[in-house]
Amino acid sequence: MTHIKVTVKQVGKKHQREIRLDPHTTIADLLRKLGSSRETVVVRRNEKIVAEEERLSDGDLIEILTIVTGG
Amino acid sequence: MLKCTFCGRRAAYHRRYAGVLLCDRCLIKSVAKRFRRAIAEHQMISPRGRVALAVSGGKDSIALMHLLAEYCKQKNCELVAITIDEGIKGYRNRSVPMARENAESLGVEYVVVSFKLAFGATLDQMVKLAKLKKTGLNPCTYCGVMRRSLLNQAARELEADKLATAHNLDDEVQAIMLNYVRADLSRLHRLGPTYPPQKGFVPRIKPLREVLEKEVALYALLSGLKVHLGVCPYASGIHTEIRDFLNELETNHPNSKFMILRMFERLKPHIARVTPKFEMRRCELCGEQTSADICKSCELLKGLGLKRLQKTLISPKCS
Numbered sequence: 495m496t497h498i499k500v501t502v503k504q505v506g507k508k509h510q511r512e513i514r515l516d517p518h519t520t521i522a523d524l525l526r527k528l529g530s531s532r533e534t535v536v537v538r539r540n541e542k543i544v545a546e547e548e549r550l551s552d553g554d555l556i557e558i559l560t561i562v563t564g565g
Numbered sequence: 566m567l568k569c570t571f572c573g574r575r576a577a578y579h580r581r582y583a584g585v586l587l588c589d590r591c592l593i594k595s596v597a598k599r600f601r602r603a604i605a606e607h608q609m610i611s612p613r614g615r616v617a618l619a620v621s622g623g624k625d626s627i628a629l630m631h632l633l634a635e636y637c638k639q640k641n642c643e644l645v646a647i648t649i650d651e652g653i654k655g656y657r658n659r660s661v662p663m664a665r666e667n668a669e670s671l672g673v674e675y676v677v678v679s680f681k682l683a684f685g686a687t688l689d690q691m692v693k694l695a696k697l698k699k700t701g702l703n704p705c706t707y708c709g710v711m712r713r714s715l716l717n718q719a720a721r722e723l724e725a726d727k728l729a730t731a732h733n734l735d736d737e738v739q740a741i742m743l744n745y746v747r748a749d750l751s752r753l754h755r756l757g758p759t760y761p762p763q764k765g766f767v768p769r770i771k772p773l774r775e776v777l778e779k780e781v782a783l784y785a786l787l788s789g790l791k792v793h794l795g796v797c798p799y800a801s802g803i804h805t806e807i808r809d810f811l812n813e814l815e816t817n818h819p820n821s822k823f824m825i826l827r828m829f830e831r832l833k834p835h836i837a838r839v840t841p842k843f844e845m846r847r848c849e850l851c852g853e854q855t856s857a858d859i860c861k862s863c864e865l866l867k868g869l870g871l872k873r874l875q876k877t878l879i880s881p882k883c884s
Contacts, residue, residue: 531812531816532816533778533779533812534812536786543578543783543786544567544575547567559786560796561624561779561794562735562808
């Protein structure tokens with residue numbers, strides 16, 4: 495497979511989008527690509543909170559929850 | 566699938582500064598262990614004491630409420646939760662019900678104190694007044710000073726011997742950096758896991774001071790706690806810039822936040838020696854303790870044409 499497709503959703507926002515990625519992409523790589531700091535988010539992969547070093551698979555649903563809320 | 570270093574279950578978190586992977590159960594256990602270690606190390610809570618907890622309804626304070634409720638049950642301590650409702654539309658009105666719901670489910674005494682009743686104006690109204698009067702001060706200045714003042718007074722009236730706040734490692738390191746940037750020695754040397762007792766002040770404790778913000782969030786989410794994750798509409802300025810800088814540093818160099826804290830702890834005894842000491846007295850307007858003629862809260866209120874309305878915050882109607 496030359497590419498995989500994952501669906502990315504920011505929790506609390508209506509829109510979700512499909513992103514094409516290299517097959518060996520990890521969640522940490524995806525966060526970098528999206529400009530999200532791993533220190534400020536929790537990621538659910540197919541409804542499970544997982545470590546950001548997990549590699550993504552074709553068809554994954556990735557939900558990004560922002561946890562830094564104060565000033 | 567990545568596995569937990571300790572039990573082999575699926576990992577939910579990579580604690581990069583320690584080089585270990587943690588599953589949901591081991592992460593929850595680890596945060597609870599750090600909380601208890603902080604309490605024991607700094608003798609934060611006395612046996613059969615009465616602890617007031619500042620609770621906003623966000624992940625940190627709700628996580629701390631659950632940890633403290635369990636601890637207090639085991640140690641025969643009393644716990645009372647206080648929410649300061651600053652009056653931030655679309656934000657605080659959503660988090661207060663969350664705080665109340667958690668307190669009720671745990672059987673924790675719960676009290677709400679509002680800016681509106683105490684000062685005659687919500688924070689939203691103060692922000693508008695500040696713009697009109699061109700005070701040049703940002704909302705966090707009003708919010709921080711007045712919230713701390715009300716929390717202390719409420720905790721004192723509730724006869725608490727400690728006031729717990731849910732400051733995590735990120736909060737503490739941001740405060741250290743902010744005081745460096747502002748060259749504020751006096752505020753810098755007051756930072757710590759506990760505050761020394763002072764007349765009129767309920768000693769504050771920070772049992773989550775050595776837990777990363779992300780780990781507190783994971784604790785709350787993996788425990789299935791109901792928390793409010795809204796963003797304060799006034800969050801901006803130098804606090805946010807320092808927070809973003811520290812997060813980038815931690816991403817690129819894991820353990821940076823702990824190292825900043827450790828270095829500060831080593832410097833702290835030396836900072837105390839060169840920090841000017843203030844004599845505390847009663848504020849001429851409200852009677853609270855202050856180092857000046859009038860306290861910072863009254864000074865800010867005066868600048869907005871407001872004053873303290875309630876001499877006593879806690880009445881049966883408040884709870």
